Amino acid sequence: MALNDITLGQYYPADSAVHRMDPRVKILLLIALIVAIFLAGNLLAFVPVVALLLAASALSHVPIRMMLKGVKPLRFILVLTFVLNVFFLQGETVLVDLGFAMIKTESLITAVHYTLRLVFLVLASSLLTLTTPPIVLTDGLERLLSPLRVVHFPAHEMAMMMSIALRFIPTLLEEADKIMKAQTARGADFESGNLIQRAKAMVPLLVPLFVSAFRRAGDLAMAMEARCYHGGEGRTRLRVLKCGQRDYIACVVMALVIAAILLLNRVC
Amino acid sequence: MQVTLENVTHTYQPGSPFQATAIRNVNLEIREGDFLALIGHTGSGKSTLAQHINGLLRPTEGRVLLDGKDIHQKGYDKKEVRRKVGLVFQYPEHQLFEETVAKDVAFGPKNLGLSPEEVSERVTEALRRVGLGDPALAEKSPFELSGGQMRRVAMAGVLAMRPQILVLDEPAAGLDPQSRREMLDMISDLHRQGTTVVMVSHAMDDVAHYATRAVVMEKGAIAMDGAPEEIFRHGEALEKMGLDVPSVCKLGMYLRENGLPFPQDAFREDQALSAILTLWKGGKRHGAQ
Numbered sequence: 001m002a003l004n005d006i007t008l009g010q011y012y013p014a015d016s017a018v019h020r021m022d023p024r025v026k027i028l029l030l031i032a033l034i035v036a037i038f039l040a041g042n043l044l045a046f047v048p049v050v051a052l053l054l055a056a057s058a059l060s061h062v063p064i065r066m067m068l069k070g071v072k073p074l075r076f077i078l079v080l081t082f083v084l085n086v087f088f089l090q091g092e093t094v095l096v097d098l099g100f101a102m103i104k105t106e107s108l109i110t111a112v113h114y115t116l117r118l119v120f121l122v123l124a125s126s127l128l129t130l131t132t133p134p135i136v137l138t139d140g141l142e143r144l145l146s147p148l149r150v151v152h153f154p155a156h157e158m159a160m161m162m163s164i165a166l167r168f169i170p171t172l173l174e175e176a177d178k179i180m181k182a183q184t185a186r187g188a189d190f191e192s193g194n195l196i197q198r199a200k201a202m203v204p205l206l207v208p209l210f211v212s213a214f215r216r217a218g219d220l221a222m223a224m225e226a227r228c229y230h231g232g233e234g235r236t237r238l239r240v241l242k243c244g245q246r247d248y249i250a251c252v253v254m255a256l257v258i259a260a261i262l263l264l265n266r267v268c
Numbered sequence: 269m270q271v272t273l274e275n276v277t278h279t280y281q282p283g284s285p286f287q288a289t290a291i292r293n294v295n296l297e298i299r300e301g302d303f304l305a306l307i308g309h310t311g312s313g314k315s316t317l318a319q320h321i322n323g324l325l326r327p328t329e330g331r332v333l334l335d336g337k338d339i340h341q342k343g344y345d346k347k348e349v350r351r352k353v354g355l356v357f358q359y360p361e362h363q364l365f366e367e368t369v370a371k372d373v374a375f376g377p378k379n380l381g382l383s384p385e386e387v388s389e390r391v392t393e394a395l396r397r398v399g400l401g402d403p404a405l406a407e408k409s410p411f412e413l414s415g416g417q418m419r420r421v422a423m424a425g426v427l428a429m430r431p432q433i434l435v436l437d438e439p440a441a442g443l444d445p446q447s448r449r450e451m452l453d454m455i456s457d458l459h460r461q462g463t464t465v466v467m468v469s470h471a472m473d474d475v476a477h478y479a480t481r482a483v484v485m486e487k488g489a490i491a492m493d494g495a496p497e498e499i500f501r502h503g504e505a506l507e508k509m510g511l512d513v514p515s516v517c518k519l520g521m522y523l524r525e526n527g528l529p530f531p532q533d534a535f536r537e538d539q540a541l542s543a544i545l546t547l548w549k550g551g552k553r554h555g556a557q
Binding site for chain 1: 280319324347350351354355357360363364366375376379380413425426429541
């Protein structure tokens with residue numbers, strides 16, 4: 001059945017310095033990198049960004065090809081951004097005159113700039129998701145958001161819900177596959193018919209799936225209570241997040257990249 | 269009605285990093301009137317094999333023949349396979365979905381395109397067969413029933429399609445001893461009335477009691493195939509595969525280890541009784557001397 005083909009998240013398993021970095025640092029550095037990308041005021045200022053992305057790709061053993069996969073779904077937006085900017089921005093020097101519209105040098109440069117900015121944003125964020133397993137990511141997010149507890153933001157609860165949801169997606173997929181097979185064995189047809197017939201055909205799949213999801217949720221809640229789970233208060237963890245040398249080095253590198261961008265902004 | 273598996277190999281998610289071959293080069297002929305027990309360790313490929321019998325899984329290599337015709341050939345009506353071969357999954361009560369018991373049991377026959385009268389007749393018959401003949405029960409929601417009753421409703425859902433071959437994946441798993449006996453007796457009745465049965469099972473006592481043929485799977489291949497008395501003679505080989513033997517065989521092994529001549533081929537309670545009686549009478553004579 002087709003359900004086997006679904007891949008979850010886009011974590012690319014490898015053993016590298018980037019993979020081993022503290023998720024909190026990775027999240028913060030991603031934010032810094034996003035700011036840096038927006039800071040870059042001209043094309044030349046993208047050079048440090050490209051250098052950083054290439055270096056990270058080499059260091060993490062994640063092929064550039066994998067990172068570019070994240071860009072593919074955005075191709076229409078990219079093309080749209082480019083086309084709109086090329087034709088609608090103001091400029092002085094006419095590069096090509098198409099008769100019905102003119103392409104100006106300045107607007108072409110800006111269009112390239114904006115499009116590349118989008119590409120780099122996607123590449124930067126996929127670098128994070130490719131090198132960090134979802135569970136570790138939520139863990140890092142929880143720690144980063146935990147200061148917000150003072151304003152009653154439920155950081156721990158949110159992270160727990162996210163990790164439980166992530167944990168159960170494969171289980172539910174498996175369950176769905178099994179139920180689908182069982183109903184097929186009773187002559188159910190999931191593949192033909194018009195839209196309404198197909199929607200109706202989903203009932204024998206969805207009802208048992210919901211029933212089992214609720215059953216599992218109940219069991220899980222019971223098992224968590226049996227192990228004295230009472231929220232995040234005073235809870236210690238198995239894997240304590242710790243910043244190491246590589247995290248400090250990464251921060252320094254990021255600072256250098258931002259400095260280089262600011263410098264290049266001045267120069268050109 | 270006969271099913272033949274010819275050199276069937278099944279690989280899950282071929283070409284991906286999660287590629288796994290569940291069964292390899294399996295040749296099996298399920299003959300009419302068989303009560304075939306499919307035995308094997310967890311992950312030995314029993315369930316995968318069972319799902320090939322009614323065409324739910326398509327073999328990566330090899331063919332599945334129903335009365336000599338390849339069921340995956342173009343133009344072969346899959347509904348025909350589903351009608352002839354009924355498959356009851358493990359924990360079938362997890363697939364109940366309708367508002368009432370009767371409606372749920374009717375799902376299969378309705379999908380076969382039968383007339384409403386025929387459907388309702390089959391539903392009544394199937395429910396009676398699984399021991400839920402009470403008409404008040406048929407109008408209840410299946411989710412109000414006990415676990416054992418739900419299992420029987422799910423079973424009725426498959427029986428209502430009147431399959432000639434019934435494939436069951438551990439039909440008695442998780443049932444209490446009484447429901448277990450009732451479930452197995454019901455399957456045995458169906459077999460006596462002419463349904464060919466294929467049952468995946470871990471419980472060797474059940475196999476000893478009900479099956480006319482046992483097929484042992486190991487690591488995706490058939491390791492043994494024969495009458496239960498032949499299979500259970502190789503008790504040690506079975507234990508090496510991480511499998512059990514019937515309690516009578518265990519008793520026999522223990523007695524033989526302690527020097528008593530308990531016959532090798534006794535594996536059912538009645539055989540054990542006559543063997544023990546013989547031993548006892550012999551012992552008495554010995555004592556009298």
